[in-house]
Amino acid sequence: MYRVFIANSFSYEAQYRADTWIKLLTNFLWVGMLLLTIEIVFQFTSGLGGWSKEQVYLMTVFWIMADELFVAFFSPGLSNLSTTISQGDLDVFLTKPVSALFLVSCKLFLMRAFYRFVTQLLILGFLVYQYDFALSWWHALVTGALLIIAVSVDYSRVLIANIFAFWFERIENVNDAIGMISGIGRYPLDIFPRTIKILTFTLVPIAFSAYVPTATLTGKWPWYAIAYAFIFAAFLFTCAVLFWNYAVRRYSSASS
């Protein structure tokens, strides 16, 4: 079924080609600005909360990669949940012999985000080459695992926030808020006070998209930190799904 989703999404985007190109272009400009900012900041300092320039680069690229993967697979459906509910599309999903959560999350695959992910992968390759980061199959494997954990935490976080649309019809702003908060995850979190840092590992889990992976990969954290990340991601995902089931049981549907 996922094959059909991807095929449909492909033709969907093909319908709006100009839009796709413009969005790709603005995105490249944005990524360029981001990397340029790092370059400029490091003109004036050699470390940021104990992080070197190449480590911050790595962190930024990792953050973008996780974000693009999330956007490609889940974001188009998930961040529109409130519209899906208020326009009654959820009614249709709920009558299908497939998980409605699956339909909501995966119906649209954003191809252009996947292109961007691939570009980031190239930049990552360049960073590894340029700054002599250690590279082995083990690293690649851990990178993959950490990416999956990062995307899963992103997914659960956005899902939980959007489920509130079942009770409060209009919550489009919630996604802007989430976007802003998770943007903080790009920075080396050591620059923040201790309490805030702890929050980012627990209640406001934004540390998993960049900080945790980079810290683990660069040896700032021991390898077994992955275990915590994994358990936390699984826990959060379970909570999100349970919350979804609860909301759908109490769903009252839009009128006619």
Place this chain on the structure above:
Amino acid sequence: MQPIINVKQLSKTYEYYRKQPGFLNSLRSLFHREKLFAEAVKQVSFSINEGEFVGFLGPNGAGKTTTLKMLSGIIQSSHGEASVLGYTPWRRQNAFQKQFALVMGQKSQLWWDLPAMESFILNKEIYELPDTLFKDSLAELTEVLEIKDILDIPVRKLSLGQRMKCELAAALLHRPKVLFLDEPTIGLDVVSQQNIREFLKRHNREKKTTIILTSHYMEDVEALCERVIIINHGSLIYDGVLAELLDRYVDRKILEVTFTHKISRSDLATFGEIREYAPERVVLEVLKTDTKKIAMRILADLPVDDILINEVPVDEVIRKIFTAAK
């Protein structure tokens, strides 16, 4: 015969909040809201046998759609039981969902920006249809609905009538045993309405599909449903054959008379209640039992050019029932 749909004392209560207009009250409502309950469906019971075509009638907000939503498992009941094909709908078991379909006139299951065919292929995957069954169903439905030529046009570019046909095709691909239709002809022109009606009638007859239809258009119900269930303010007020409904609630007939020359209004008032009057034409409402007698008197006393005896229109009857029940 075992009924295919069984509903016992089904009720649905919605919670909602009262909000007074005005800025201060809006501010207040952020902290404290008055909770109210609306009973959308009250202890409704009925059962439907396989192959029946049942019309659900009721004014806006009567609880028709809410009932359909419960029967299709979109929402849970507050009280009471329902079983469709032996399943409790709101448990949303896959085995149940593969055997029914819901078509809503105001909602679409087709991908708006893609040709309908893409949605059909997606449904093939969702319902896990074998290739041969999918091909057969598709060939048959596109043939009968005459939509072969529009399958590769993006849905947003189709007319409402074409879109509705595609919706029906999408819903019937998996050959559901039970079909719920929520105002399928809403907004359609007369010809399209007629097409959809004919298709539904044929489908019901040939496939023995059990169909429940809600509609505002009495023509839909008259043309399609032998049996009607009438709901008003959430309660069931009639369940039975449409013809009997007319017998029970209508004690009048309509006489439409045209004359060869002008007749004054006062001359006509003695025959019955005047509904419409023009000097050479009158529409009279008379007691059913007196119809024959009055018609003969008119023919004898007045210069009649033509006389017609009609039934009271069904939608008028329904309207009367609703206003009486208020």
